[in-house]
Amino acid sequence: MADAEAHGHGGETRRDFILLLGNAMAVVGVGALAWPLIDSLSPAADTKAASTTEVDLAPIKAGQRVSVKWRGSPVFIEHRTPETIARAVKDDKVSMPDPQPDAERHQEGKAQWLVMVGVCTHLGCIPLGQNTGDKRGDYGGWFCPCHGSHYDASGRIRKGPAPKNLPVPDYRFVTDTRIVIGEKPKKPAA
Amino acid sequence: MRLAIAAGLVLAALSAASTSRAAEAEKPKSVSWAHDGVFGTFDRKQLQRGLKVFMGSCATCHSLRQVYYRNLVEIGLTPSEAKAVAATKEIDEIGDDGQPKKRKAELKDRFVSPFPNALAAAAANSNKAPPDLSLIVKARAGGADHCYSILTGYSEPPKDWKDEEGRPRKLEGAQQYNKYFPGEIIVMPPPLTSEGQIDYGKDAPKATVDQMARDVCAFLSWAADPTMEERKRTGIKVVLFLLLFTAVFFVIYRRVWKNVH
Amino acid sequence: MSAMPTTPQPRWMRWVEQRLPIFSFVQHFNEYPTPKNLNYFWNFGSLAGITLVIMIVSGIVLAMHYTPHVDYAFDSVERIRRDVNHGWLLRSMHANGGAMFFIAVYIHVFRGLYYGSYKAPREIVWWMGIIILLLMMATAFMGYVLPWGQMSFWAAKVITNLFSAIPLVGEDITTWLWGGFTVDQPTLNRFYSLHYLLPFIIVGVVVVHIWSLHTVKSGNPLGIDVKSPKDTIPFHPYYTVKDMFGLGVFLLIWSIFVFFAPDFMGHPDNYIPADSQVTPPHIVPEWYFLPFYAILRATPDILFINAKLAGVIAMFGSILLLFFLPWLDSSKVRSANYRPAYRVAFWILVVDCIVLGFCGANPPEGAWLHISRAATAWYFFHFLILVPIIARVETPKPLPFSISEPVVKPAVARA
Numbered sequence: 001m002a003d004a005e006a007h008g009h010g011g012e013t014r015r016d017f018i019l020l021l022g023n024a025m026a027v028v029g030v031g032a033l034a035w036p037l038i039d040s041l042s043p044a045a046d047t048k049a050a051s052t053t054e055v056d057l058a059p060i061k062a063g064q065r066v067s068v069k070w071r072g073s074p075v076f077i078e079h080r081t082p083e084t085i086a087r088a089v090k091d092d093k094v095s096m097p098d099p100q101p102d103a104e105r106h107q108e109g110k111a112q113w114l115v116m117v118g119v120c121t122h123l124g125c126i127p128l129g130q131n132t133g134d135k136r137g138d139y140g141g142w143f144c145p146c147h148g149s150h151y152d153a154s155g156r157i158r159k160g161p162a163p164k165n166l167p168v169p170d171y172r173f174v175t176d177t178r179i180v181i182g183e184k185p186k187k188p189a190a
Numbered sequence: 191m192r193l194a195i196a197a198g199l200v201l202a203a204l205s206a207a208s209t210s211r212a213a214e215a216e217k218p219k220s221v222s223w224a225h226d227g228v229f230g231t232f233d234r235k236q237l238q239r240g241l242k243v244f245m246g247s248c249a250t251c252h253s254l255r256q257v258y259y260r261n262l263v264e265i266g267l268t269p270s271e272a273k274a275v276a277a278t279k280e281i282d283e284i285g286d287d288g289q290p291k292k293r294k295a296e297l298k299d300r301f302v303s304p305f306p307n308a309l310a311a312a313a314a315n316s317n318k319a320p321p322d323l324s325l326i327v328k329a330r331a332g333g334a335d336h337c338y339s340i341l342t343g344y345s346e347p348p349k350d351w352k353d354e355e356g357r358p359r360k361l362e363g364a365q366q367y368n369k370y371f372p373g374e375i376i377v378m379p380p381p382l383t384s385e386g387q388i389d390y391g392k393d394a395p396k397a398t399v400d401q402m403a404r405d406v407c408a409f410l411s412w413a414a415d416p417t418m419e420e421r422k423r424t425g426i427k428v429v430l431f432l433l434l435f436t437a438v439f440f441v442i443y444r445r446v447w448k449n450v451h
Numbered sequence: 452m453s454a455m456p457t458t459p460q461p462r463w464m465r466w467v468e469q470r471l472p473i474f475s476f477v478q479h480f481n482e483y484p485t486p487k488n489l490n491y492f493w494n495f496g497s498l499a500g501i502t503l504v505i506m507i508v509s510g511i512v513l514a515m516h517y518t519p520h521v522d523y524a525f526d527s528v529e530r531i532r533r534d535v536n537h538g539w540l541l542r543s544m545h546a547n548g549g550a551m552f553f554i555a556v557y558i559h560v561f562r563g564l565y566y567g568s569y570k571a572p573r574e575i576v577w578w579m580g581i582i583i584l585l586l587m588m589a590t591a592f593m594g595y596v597l598p599w600g601q602m603s604f605w606a607a608k609v610i611t612n613l614f615s616a617i618p619l620v621g622e623d624i625t626t627w628l629w630g631g632f633t634v635d636q637p638t639l640n641r642f643y644s645l646h647y648l649l650p651f652i653i654v655g656v657v658v659v660h661i662w663s664l665h666t667v668k669s670g671n672p673l674g675i676d677v678k679s680p681k682d683t684i685p686f687h688p689y690y691t692v693k694d695m696f697g698l699g700v701f702l703l704i705w706s707i708f709v710f711f712a713p714d715f716m717g718h719p720d721n722y723i724p725a726d727s728q729v730t731p732p733h734i735v736p737e738w739y740f741l742p743f744y745a746i747l748r749a750t751p752d753i754l755f756i757n758a759k760l761a762g763v764i765a766m767f768g769s770i771l772l773l774f775f776l777p778w779l780d781s782s783k784v785r786s787a788n789y790r791p792a793y794r795v796a797f798w799i800l801v802v803d804c805i806v807l808g809f810c811g812a813n814p815p816e817g818a819w820l821h822i823s824r825a826a827t828a829w830y831f832f833h834f835l836i837l838v839p840i841i842a843r844v845e846t847p848k849p850l851p852f853s854i855s856e857p858v859v860k861p862a863v864a865r866a
Contacts, residue, residue, distance in 0.1 A: 041641065047631045071632035072727045125730040145373075161816075228711055256529045321723075324529075328714060329722035372732075414722075417532065417539040424540065425710020432706060436699025443692045450487055450684060451855075 052182035054174070057113060067118060067130050070181045074118040074126055075169060076142070080153070085111050087140070088154035098165045102154045105168055107185060115171055115179065116155045120144040121164035127151060142166070216369045218332040218339035221404065225411055228426070231419050232412050234266035239390055240409025241265065243402045245275070246388045247381045248323060251315060253303035256324035257413050260297040264416060265409075273297055316364050316377050327407070327414040334407045339370040341403035344380040382406075479665070484683035485690055486671035488854050492566075493669070494697035495559040497690075500657065501698060502552045507650050509545045510594075517597065519643035521636045524599035525724040543713040544705075549591050550716045551705045553739035556584060565797055567674055567785030572667040574777045579660035581773050583653055588740070590649040593642040595737060600721030605734045607634045607642070613747070616760040633727065674786030675850055682854035733814065741811030742804050743769065746830070748815040749823035765827065772834050779834060782842035789848040792841045796833060803829045 043051070053070040060066055060079045067074045080088075088102040106114055120127050127149070128134040129142035137143030137150035139158045144151075149160030156165040171181040224233040241262065244254070259276035263269055276295040279302035285291040295302050303322075305311035311319035321329075330336045347367040351359045361367060361375065368376045382399045390397040412418075460468070468474050516535050518527040531538035560580070563569055569577035596607045611628050615621040630637030668677065677683055684690075708715060716738060720731045736744050743766050750762040772779075780793075787794040803826050810823035 041630055041637075042627050043629075043631050044637070047635075047637065051632055072635060073633060074728060120730075125732075126728060256526075256533065261533075325722040329719050331719050421539055421543075421710055421713070425706065428706050428710060429703065432699055432703045436696060436703060439692060439696040439699055443696045446688050446692050450689065 052180050054178065054180050056178055058177040062112070065130050068181070070117075070169065074130075075181055076114075076116050076118040076130060076155070076166070078114040080112050080114055084140075084153050088152065091139075091152060091154070091156075097157050097163060100154075100156060100165055105154045105156070105165070107171075107173065110173065113179075114155060115168065115181065116166040117169050118142075118166065120149055121157065121162045121166065127166075215372045215374065216339075216343075218335040218370055219342075221335050221338050221407075223334055223408060223411065225408070225418060228422060230422070232265070233408065235394075236405050236408045237265040237412050238267065239388075239394060239402075240405040240407070240412075241267075241275070242390065243382070243388050243406035244323075244409055245278075247402075248406065249301075249304060251304055251311075251320040251378075252323045253305075253311075253320075254301040254324050254413060255303065255322050257301050257416075258297070259295060259299055259301065261416060265412060269297070318377055320378065323410055323413065325414045327411045329414075334411045336370065337407035337410055338403050340368060340376070341380075341382055341407070342400060343368045343370040345369070347374075481685060481687040483665060483686040484677070484680070485669055485686050486677060486682060486854055487684045487689070488671050488673060489669070489690070490672050491697065492558065492562040492672075494694060495555050495562060497694045498697060498701050499552065499555040499559055502548060502555055502701075503650065503653060503657065506545065506548050506552060507654075509541050509548065510647070510650065513541055513545055514647060517643075519597070519640050521599060521639055521725070524597060524639060528598045539713075540709070543709045547705060547708040547713065547716065549594060550708075550737065550739060551701070552587065553591070555701070556587065557739070560584065561801065564800070565787045565794075566670060566672060567780070567782075567787070568670050569773075569776045570780070570783075570785050571777070573664070573670060575663045576660060576667065577777065578774060579656055579663060581770065583656050583660060585770060586649055586653045586656065590646060590653065591737070591739070593646040593649070596639065596642050597646060598721060599639065599725045601723040601725055601729075601731050602718045602721040602734070604634060604725035604727065605731055606736055607638060609734055611638070613759075613763045613766075616757075616763045618760070635727075670785060671854060672786060672788065673851055673854060674784060674789065675854065678853040679855070735812055738808065738812075741809075742807035743811070745807040745811035745815075745823045746827045749810065749820065749827045751824070765831075769830060772831070776834065776838075780838045780842050782845065782847070784847040784850065789850055790841070790845055791848065792845040793838070796837050796841060800830070800833050803833065 051071055053068055053075070055068050055077065057077070057079070060077065062079050063081050063084075065076060065078045067076055069075070078084075085102070088105075092101040102111070105116075106112075118126055118130070125144050127142035127144040129136045129151075135143045135145070137159075139150050139152035141151040141153050141155060141158075143149070144160065144162065149162035150158050151162075151166055152158050154165075155168075157163070169181050170184045171179045172183045172185045173179055224230060224236065259272055262272040262275060267275070273296070276297060276299060279295040280292045281295050281299060281302055282290055283293055303311075305314065305319075308319045327333050327337055332339070344366055345368070347359070347361060351367075364377050364379070365375045366377070366379060367374060382402045385399065386397050387399075388397050388402055395401050460474075464474060513531065516527065516531050516538060518524055528542065531542050533539075535541075563577065563580070592606070592610060596603045611625055611634060614628060615625045617624060626632065628638070629635065630641060671677075718735065718737075735741070746769050747762040747766040750758060750765040752758045753761045756764070782790065782793070784790055787797050806822065806826045807830065810819055810826060813819045815823060
């Protein structure tokens with residue numbers, strides 16, 4: 001097309017430039033139109049608003065476990081006793097599928113509060129151990145009835161098909177006894 | 191080709207063997223049902239007895255959400271009999287003054303659930319809400335046979351009852367032993383325990399536990415698949431039509447192709 | 452397109468034809484010269500096409516009764532089964548139709564593999580076919596989510612979670628796919644939208660598939676080119692009647708499922724409403740995805756790639772490598788009837804795919820894990836190593852001279 005229309009050098013350059021500019025603007029325009037469409041599929045404001053859960057830890061007695069719902073999944077919270085913590089720390093050096101010291105499983109200076117997403121890392125079942133009388137597995141933590149994964153007092157996988165420890169979600173202490181799950185801690189833990 | 195078929199058969203056998211082990215429950219007892227087979231239909235009298243068992247026993251804890259009282263006409267109740275069944279239950283509604291009030295259930299209503307919501311159902315039943323029974327026959331491998339086997343499968347646990355790793359097992363709390371239930375432990379207490387527990391009235395078989403289990407499972411089969419009879423009736427016509435259609439086109443095909451060599 | 456018909460036409464037909472050549476278009480299809488030696492395996496293309504139409508029609512009507520909301524989806528499907536006039540029929544046709552569609556298409560694909568339908572000049576026909584297969588899989592998966600039963604929900608969760616295996620951006624992509632932080636209302640709603648859309652895109656690709664086919668003309672069981680008009684017959688009435696007969700048999704099988712075993716290919720757990728807090732003990736996809744599911748779960752850590760990502764790559768790779776088949780198989784002989792070694796390899800591949808299907812249905816533990824791994828390895832070995840080698844070393848049998856003359860000429864020299 002440029003060949004057929006080649007009249008003078010100056011004219012061609014100007015026309016090429018304006019053509020290039022036009023095409024570039026068309027591309028930008030299409031891109032600018034596409035972005036809102038793509039972005040509209042990301043979580044909406046109401047979905048995001050429901051993405052944090054605030055929990056008052058004060059009523060949870062030492063040794064007690066409670067479940068709260070966060071983003072559609074259960075979150076296990078345990079007020080650990082010093083004996084439980086000691087048991088978890090003692091196993092730090094033992095060989096396990098997903099090694100992690102107990103100190104990385106809780107926030108600094110808050111070893112008594114263990115907060116984990118209660119979804120088995122094998123195939124997404126919900127492990128037992130939250131209710132009194134539940135089977136807690138061989139390591140006194142949680143036990144997944146689906147395929148027999150045993151988690152220890154720190155929520156670490158010790159036996160069975162699950163590959164990873166129970167995930168620790170982002171959570172932030174607003175006060176000493178209140179946490180918001182789904183928000184990053186001010187200072188990174190550990 | 192033959193290789194493929196042979197391999198398929200070997201694997202099918204292997205697969206059957208391994209899944210039955212994985213389910214870790216006894217295969218359900220095989221029961222002969224009136225609704226079995228291509229021509230099988232529901233036994234209306236049996237469904238009506240099953241309804242009595244459901245209302246008298248299951249309905250205390252289980253809902254039947256997908257069934258409406260109007261559907262009872264389909265199992266042979268007269269509209270007024272169906273209305274009478276509905277009227278035994280109450281439902282919440284908003285009155286003309288805007289305040290909540292109770293009214294008797296009517297034909298247009300769903301079967302009233304025994305608990306206001308799933309949390310209440312769970313709280314009242316060892317933290318596990320009793321499942322809705324509308325589709326229980328379709329939602330369990332084994333269907334009606336599974337239903338019957340569970341209802342008649344309660345017993346004492348075996349003497350040396352052990353788990354997979356050889357550790358002894360025992361029942362705790364509300365747990366019951368039922369070898370047909372996956373995992374062998376069921377929390378539902380045996381719902382049918384004594385002969386005559388449900389009043390079958392006159393002109394009916396004796397209300398033995400076995401008979402009541404059969405009847406209620408037949409009723410639940412209907413509840414899960416109320417269009418079964420229409421489906422089979424239509425199916426026979428469609429298959430006959432398609433057989434003829436296929437035969438006609440086979441003849442046309444041979445005729446059109448007669449001169450192609 | 453063929454020239455204008457020679458027979459005199461009414462004036463209105465000529466008037467239309469000059470403005471829109473619809474009659475010559477129809478005539479092209481009627482007269483499409485088709486090799487006269489096609490066997491019954493050539494029925495499955497048109498069967499798949501008809502199945503697509505039946506699925507779209509039944510699907511549109513079902514959409515008029517279905518509610519894409521997490522609180523109502525399950526109940527709306529039950530209402531279709533119970534209260535909507537003939538709703539049980541539509542629903543059963545559509546649910547079983549998905550499986551029948553895959554039966555037709557898988558036979559169609561294996562027909563192509565056996566008779567070398569991917570070879571020159573039909574590469575684009577083949578590629579369009581693979582795109583159709585991928586679109587079908589996406590459509591079927593999203594359709595399976597819509598009833599919002601336990602298997603629907605957990606299938607959605609497991610499959611969308613695969614994208615989280617992508618390094619760095621995986622989690623963000625998964626959140627974007629979900630439109631939330633787990634499979635929930637936004638996910639169901641968009642799956643419904645896409646499940647409605649994709650079939651029409653499939654129709655578009657089918658048009659290109661057939662357009663390309665009609666440009667290069669159909670292959671045939673001998674795998675040799677058409678030499679003269681004596682080798683062909685017009686599509687209508689010869690293949691239209693043969694397709695109608697085949698359709699009758701296919702619909703009979705479909706009907707037996709629809710009317711007498713509507714849940715035979717389904718899973719009981721999908722009659723339990725979706726519950727994000729309870730996982731079914733064994734999550735399995737519909738049977739037509741089982742071989743791919745087996746590949747996904749069988750793949751171990753490979754070098755620095757973790758097992759999850761490796762599995763995802765292997766699963767998608769198992770289909771994507773079909774795109775390269777025209778180059779992987781350099782043999783000039785198309786039909787496996789004249790390729791003794793390839794023929795054996797083909798049947799072993801069929802067995803391998805069946806084995807993978809059984810592996811997918813069983814937990815990836817013990818013996819099943821080893822079988823899955825061996826079968827997965829064989830699948831890739833077949834396409835990436837065996838087929839190229841056979842193409843180079845195999846001596847094909849002598850090919851016949853033409854479709855209408857059963858005279859055998861010496862084997863062609865291979866490149």
